[in-house]
Amino acid sequence: MALRRDWVYENNGGTCVAIAGTDYCVIAADTRLSVGYSIYTRDYSKICKLADKCVMASSGFQGDLKALQKNLAARHLIYQHQHNKQMSCPAMAQLLSNTLYYKRFFPYYTFNILGGLDSDGKGCVYTYDAVGSYERVGYSAQGTGAGLIIPVLDNQLKSPSPLLLPAKDAVTPLSETEAIDVVKDVFASATERDIYTGDKVEIVVINASGIRQELMELRKD
Amino acid sequence: MFRNQYDTDVTTWSPAGRLFQVEYAMEAVKQGAAAVGLRSTSHVVLATVNKAASDLSSHQRKVFKIDDHIGVAIAGLTADGRVLSRYLRNECINHSFVYESPLPVSRLVVRLADKAQVCTQRSWKRPFGVGLLVAGLDETGAHLYYNCPSGNYFEYQAFAIGSRSQAAKTFMERRFEAFNGYSRDELIKDALFAIKETLQGEKLTSSICTVAVVGIDEPFHMLDQKIIQEVIDSIEIKEDDAAAATAAADQAPMQEEDKSSEAAPMDI
Numbered sequence: 001m002a003l004r005r006d007w008v009y010e011n012n013g014g015t016c017v018a019i020a021g022t023d024y025c026v027i028a029a030d031t032r033l034s035v036g037y038s039i040y041t042r043d044y045s046k047i048c049k050l051a052d053k054c055v056m057a058s059s060g061f062q063g064d065l066k067a068l069q070k071n072l073a074a075r076h077l078i079y080q081h082q083h084n085k086q087m088s089c090p091a092m093a094q095l096l097s098n099t100l101y102y103k104r105f106f107p108y109y110t111f112n113i114l115g116g117l118d119s120d121g122k123g124c125v126y127t128y129d130a131v132g133s134y135e136r137v138g139y140s141a142q143g144t145g146a147g148l149i150i151p152v153l154d155n156q157l158k159s160p161s162p163l164l165l166p167a168k169d170a171v172t173p174l175s176e177t178e179a180i181d182v183v184k185d186v187f188a189s190a191t192e193r194d195i196y197t198g199d200k201v202e203i204v205v206i207n208a209s210g211i212r213q214e215l216m217e218l219r220k221d
Numbered sequence: 222m223f224r225n226q227y228d229t230d231v232t233t234w235s236p237a238g239r240l241f242q243v244e245y246a247m248e249a250v251k252q253g254a255a256a257v258g259l260r261s262t263s264h265v266v267l268a269t270v271n272k273a274a275s276d277l278s279s280h281q282r283k284v285f286k287i288d289d290h291i292g293v294a295i296a297g298l299t300a301d302g303r304v305l306s307r308y309l310r311n312e313c314i315n316h317s318f319v320y321e322s323p324l325p326v327s328r329l330v331v332r333l334a335d336k337a338q339v340c341t342q343r344s345w346k347r348p349f350g351v352g353l354l355v356a357g358l359d360e361t362g363a364h365l366y367y368n369c370p371s372g373n374y375f376e377y378q379a380f381a382i383g384s385r386s387q388a389a390k391t392f393m394e395r396r397f398e399a400f401n402g403y404s405r406d407e408l409i410k411d412a413l414f415a416i417k418e419t420l421q422g423e424k425l426t427s428s429i430c431t432v433a434v435v436g437i438d439e440p441f442h443m444l445d446q447k448i449i450q451e452v453i454d455s456i457e458i459k460e461d462d463a464a465a466a467t468a469a470a471d472q473a474p475m476q477e478e479d480k481s482s483e484a485a486p487m488d489i
Contacts (some may be wrong), residue, residue, distance in 0.1 A: 071318075077310075078311075081286075
């Protein structure tokens with residue numbers, strides 16, 4: 001068993017979820033930062049506001065996440081100078097994909113979800129892999145607890161299955177408060193079984209009146 | 222005279238030790254529409270006159286936001302100004318990315334000045350034909366700088382550039398000592414007064430001028446046309462009152478300057 005000395009990544013754990021509704025979008029992520037079996041901090045935000053109606057949540061290596069967020073923020077500023085307006089969520093989605101693929105041969109070790117409102121005011125969620133492959137979906141989860149959460153979302157959100165062909169818009173018909181309740185339940189459940197998920201969940205809600213944030217306590221073990 | 226012999230390119234000195242191409246570039250600034258800047262300890266205000274090429278066309282943009290804490294007003298070749306603004310924006314973004322803090326104004330103007338200087342010492346380039354009033358706020362306070370095509374830069378309490386800027390400078394020379402203590406609104410009012418001076422009789426309306434402010438807790442932004450018009454109206458009301466108050470029927474052009482100095486004590 002040779003000792004590998006060039007592994008530059010670290011998985012800081014955590015889970016992110018996003019759900020799109022007809023006129024809102026809910027993005028949530030837990031606030032625990034771990035490495036191995038240790039906890040670095042219980043109070044770390046994985047969510048970043050990229051534009052007026054566009055928020056990104058990512059799990060994976062938080063060092064790369066920080067760099068990615070800074071990169072996107074700078075690019076957004078350039079866009080605003082050139083076009084005199086904020087980037088729309090679909091535009092930001094494409095930018096994120098291009099930014100990730102740019103580092104195809106030394107990737108950002110981040111598993112991202114982008115959530116917000118599209119140009120029509122409808123909720124949209126984009127889900128990514130580490131090198132930029134992305135898709136617009138009605139809901140998604142990424143991170144260590146994703147495997148525990150996605151089946152529950154498939155069951156509880158009353159949306160058409162995203163696995164159907166032809167692809168149907170999987171935006172949930174639930175109301176904003178119902179969706180937030182599902183998010184809270186789903187995080188509480190994931191916390192039970194996933195050691196990397198817990199402490200608090202930060203829930204961000206985007207709708208026509210703006211962006212608001214709430215925190216919910218989770219089990220600390 | 223001899224001037225024409227030594228002005229072919231920027232890398233030729235005249236016998237008197239001048240670079241005529243650089244001086245011609247500064248002429249281009251003097252021909253542009255006026256721009257003024259004023260500074261207090263907490264705010265900086267920029268105001269420009271927007272000359273439209275014709276009634277059919279739109280006004281040229283002469284004020285650019287560079288970052289939340291810095292903005293510029295230009296006079297001269299607007300295209301050169303646009304290109305320099307893009308450069309300044311890039312510098313600010315790169316600095317913020319690396320240092321996670323806003324680029325200090327003094328460092329930005331030095332970089333701009335160095336960029337301008339390069340164009341005065343290359344035979345295949347020409348000097349930028351634009352003067353920039355750089356207004357910004359940083360840890361050391363509020364700043365107003367003027368960047369020349371020559372690569373020189375100076376810090377000012379208040380300054381004016383462009384055509385008929387001397388009238389604005391004369392107006393501000395009488396009042397600049399009090400600027401540090403001015404409130405934000407007083408500064409805006411004086412900026413519009415200064416612009417009015419450069420118009421020399423033409424009517425001042427919000428459609429021909431742009432006003433921008435940056436201050437502590439106030440990111441750089443341009444003021445809404447309605448707000449500018451309100452300030453102009455309040456200036457005009459005070460002037461009409463002052464005119465009615467002064468019994469003198471003096472028809473000399475000095476009358477307008479008298480009115481503004483009459484109105485000033487009532488303003489403050």
